[in-house]
Amino acid sequence: xxxxxxxxxxxxxxxxxxxxxxxxxxxxxxxxxxxxxxxxxxxxxxxxxxxxxxxxxxxxxxxxxxxxxxxxxxxxxxxxxxxxxxxxxxxxxxxxxxxxxxxxxxxxxxxxxxxxxxxxxxxxxxxxxxxxxxxxxxxxxxxxxxxxxxxxxxxxxxxxxxxxxxxxxxxxxxxxxxxxxxxxxxxxxxxxxxxxxxxxxxxxxxxxxxxxxxxxxxxxxxxxxxxxxxxxxxxxxxxxxxxxxxxxxxxxxxxxxxxxxxxxxxxxxxxxxxxxxxxxxxxxxxxxxxxxxxxxxxxxxxxxxxxxxxxxxxxxxxxxxxxxxxxxxxxxxxxxxxxxxxxxxxxxxxxxxxxxxxxxxxxxxxxxxxxxxxxxxxxxxxxxxxxxxxxxxxxxxxxxxxxxxxxxxxxxxxxxxxxxxxxxxxxxxxxxxxxxxxxxxxxxxxxxxxxxxxxxxxxxxxxx
Amino acid sequence: xxxxxxxxxxxxxxxxxxxxxxxxxxxxxxxxxxxxxxxxxxxxxxxxxxxxxxxxxxxxxxxxxxxxxxxxxxxxxxxxxxxxxxxxxxxxxxxxxxxxxxxxxxxxxxxxxxxxxxxxxxxxxxxxxxxxxxxxxxxxxxxxxxxxxxxxxxxxxxxxxxxxxxxxxxxxxxxxxxxxxx
Ligand SMILES: Cc1ncc(C[n+]2csc(CCOP(=O)(O)OP(=O)(O)O)c2C)c(N)n1
Numbered sequence: 289x290x291x292x293x294x295x296x297x298x299x300x301x302x303x304x305x306x307x308x309x310x311x312x313x314x315x316x317x318x319x320x321x322x323x324x325x326x327x328x329x330x331x332x333x334x335x336x337x338x339x340x341x342x343x344x345x346x347x348x349x350x351x352x353x354x355x356x357x358x359x360x361x362x363x364x365x366x367x368x369x370x371x372x373x374x375x376x377x378x379x380x381x382x383x384x385x386x387x388x389x390x391x392x393x394x395x396x397x398x399x400x401x402x403x404x405x406x407x408x409x410x411x412x413x414x415x416x417x418x419x420x421x422x423x424x425x426x427x428x429x430x431x432x433x434x435x436x437x438x439x440x441x442x443x444x445x446x447x448x449x450x451x452x453x454x455x456x457x458x459x460x461x462x463x464x465x466x467x468x469x470x471x472x473x474x475x476x477x478x479x480x481x482x483x484x485x486x487x488x489x490x491x492x493x494x495x496x497x498x499x500x501x502x503x504x505x506x507x508x509x510x511x512x513x514x515x516x517x518x519x520x521x522x523x524x525x526x527x528x529x530x531x532x533x534x535x536x537x538x539x540x541x542x543x544x545x546x547x548x549x550x551x552x553x554x555x556x557x558x559x560x561x562x563x564x565x566x567x568x569x570x571x572x573x574x575x576x577x578x579x580x581x582x583x584x585x586x587x588x589x590x591x592x593x594x595x596x597x598x599x600x601x602x603x604x605x606x607x608x609x610x611x612x613x614x615x616x617x618x619x620x621x622x623x624x625x626x627x628x629x630x631x632x633x634x635x636x637x638x639x640x641x642x643x644x645x646x647x648x649x650x651x652x653x654x655x656x657x658x659x660x661x662x663x664x665x666x667x668x669x670x671x672x673x674x675x676x677x678x679x680x681x682x683x684x685x686x687x688x689x690x691x692x693x694x695x696x697x698x699x700x701x702x703x704x705x706x707x708x709x710x711x712x713x714x715x716x717x718x719x720x721x722x723x724x725x726x727x728x729x730x731x732x733x734x735x736x737x738x739x740x741x742x743x744x745x746x747x748x749x750x751x752x
Numbered sequence: 753x754x755x756x757x758x759x760x761x762x763x764x765x766x767x768x769x770x771x772x773x774x775x776x777x778x779x780x781x782x783x784x785x786x787x788x789x790x791x792x793x794x795x796x797x798x799x800x801x802x803x804x805x806x807x808x809x810x811x812x813x814x815x816x817x818x819x820x821x822x823x824x825x826x827x828x829x830x831x832x833x834x835x836x837x838x839x840x841x842x843x844x845x846x847x848x849x850x851x852x853x854x855x856x857x858x859x860x861x862x863x864x865x866x867x868x869x870x871x872x873x874x875x876x877x878x879x880x881x882x883x884x885x886x887x888x889x890x891x892x893x894x895x896x897x898x899x900x901x902x903x904x905x906x907x908x909x910x911x912x913x914x915x916x917x918x919x920x921x922x923x924x925x926x927x928x929x930x931x932x933x934x
Contacts, residue, residue, distance in 0.1 A: 488835075493828055614841050
């Protein structure tokens with residue numbers, strides 16, 4: 289290597305900034321250890337991708353497999369990087385929580401990664417603190433729970449962002465204060481003292497300076513804190529937030545809607561009803577992703593899979609295939625836009641070839657919808673390159689040897705979902721939804737999250 | 753090595769104490785493994801560290817290299833950087849030293865124009881800084897000097913009158929003062 293041989297690429301160099309670690313195997317004897325190490329590294333601490341570059345000559349070699357050898361440098365890495373729960377930090381945090389007037393729990397992906405669902409729930413119930421889940425934290429806490437508030441940030445419902453605006457103690461666990469969550473940072477939780485729990489020390493103070501940083505696994509920290517805190521009563525604060533929620537709902541109810549098309553809520557509700565809430569929902573990137581995050585009734589832990597901060601379109605179909613292969617007995621639905629579904633459409637062949645059964649709901653608005661929405665709001669409806677044509681998905685499914693349906697009326701949605709569930713193999717449903725509906729509310733990029741663009745009666749009548 | 757560069761503003765740290773730039777010496781003990789150096793340099797670039805010098809060499813341990821990085825950053829910024837560097841698998845250990853806690857030295861070679869008439873003058877000036885002539889030729893004198901970055905800056909400034917042809921500096925290496933190990 290290093291001489292520009294046929295197809296030689298510096299994969300180690302190319303992948304360095306996007307992997308947790310990478311390995312170049314230079315000796316066949318190192319291969320087994322490297323694979324073991326790679327899996328441990330990928331799964332340990334804050335999980336992340338690890339790449340192994342196995343050159344051609346190594347692949348053509350032979351060796352005897354042997355289990356992981358003795359301690360090496362990576363063992364050393366893991367031994368010294370295990371976070372230890374600081375009891376003084378737990379005490380300090382408990383004290384702040386006990387004295388809080390308007391506290392909020394914000395729960396992120398870390399809670400799901402450490403499977404701390406019961407710990408989160410026990411903590412929230414004992415302290416009586418309402419729970420916000422970030423996009424990747426969705427499904428860690430059942431949305432049907434009286435303490436569940438919803439998602440924060442750019443497309444969070446208004447009452448969630450209002451609550452963040454008013455909270456005096458923000459208890460953030462397993463999250464990194466992404467800019468889609470915070471909006472303008474100085475206006476995010478401006479009145480709050482922050483308790484920040486994360487397993488990755490480099491996330492602490494990165495965006496918001498924490499009053500009490502706790503570097504720990506979410507499960508351990510939540511369990512310790514539940515023991516340390518006093519039972520709380522925040523009914524007044526919760527009903528204040530609920531009153532904002534009702535006010536906002538009243539306001540948007542006045543907007544006249546077209547009832548004819550299938551809409552995200554009807555599609556998602558039909559999926560939930562048909563699967564008894566047991567499905568795993570994998571979304572792509574765009575409007576449908578936000579609608580699904582917001583409007584699906586999340587009750588099954590870890591049932592929401594999406595590409596978070598990287599926002600990679602094309603994620604849903606292959607990811608859903610992976611989920612189904614890992615959990616063959618669970619119904620798996622991919623929900624995608626008509627843009628993103630086409631970005632990895634070739635996986636329909638894999639699904640067919642491997643006999644994997646994924647149900648696909650395309651929310652087809654004929655646009656790269658989320659970008660169109662930005663063009664509408666911020667670029668005077670200059671719909672440049674966002675209107676898109678797609679294939680006939682019924683014919684496409686047929687061409688791959690799969691089942692396809694097109695649904696154009698709302699009343700046909702439940703029957704279509706039912707048919708998809710009882711049909712063997714992968715099924716694609718092309719739901720023709722309203723072409724220019726938007727995700728509301730929306731926080732303009734760079735604004736504080738409490739200044740939201742809401743759906744208004746006037747704007748809607750402008751549509752025609 | 754300037755101490756006066758403003759630290760880069762990091763997105764979203766408005767609520768962090770804006771304590772201005774401080775010079776920090778980061779000492780990293782790193783496995784001498786494939787790609788380790790790339791990972792460290794890449795991270796310093798991606799995280800927009802305000803790097804002043806970078807020096808690498810063997811340590812007292814076999815297969816462990818010692819890297820000394822001087823960065824100019826706010827306290828919060830440098831803490832972030834240390835935690836990010838700590839996540840690199842090849843980094844065994846990392847120490848954030850202040851200049852007060854450290855013996856910090858840099859070596860420089862300075863090639864200066866010199867006629868026979870000025871040779872002694874240049875060498876004498878060098879002596880005031882503990883420098884010695886590493887090489888003398890008809891038209892040039894090459895001084896070798898060790899010390900703090902400030903001291904080297906000062907000598908370079910004074911030698912400018914003669915015309916400097918080349919300056920080669922190693923970047924800072926450092927160690928904790930006293931008996932304690934870094
Ligand atoms: C690979 C990739 N390309 C471009 C983008 C930018 N982008 C974000 S959302 C979006 C539009 C998505 O359109 P569609 O898949 O139809 O979903 P919708 O928003 O209509 O639900 C685009 C282009 C992206 N996130 N990923």
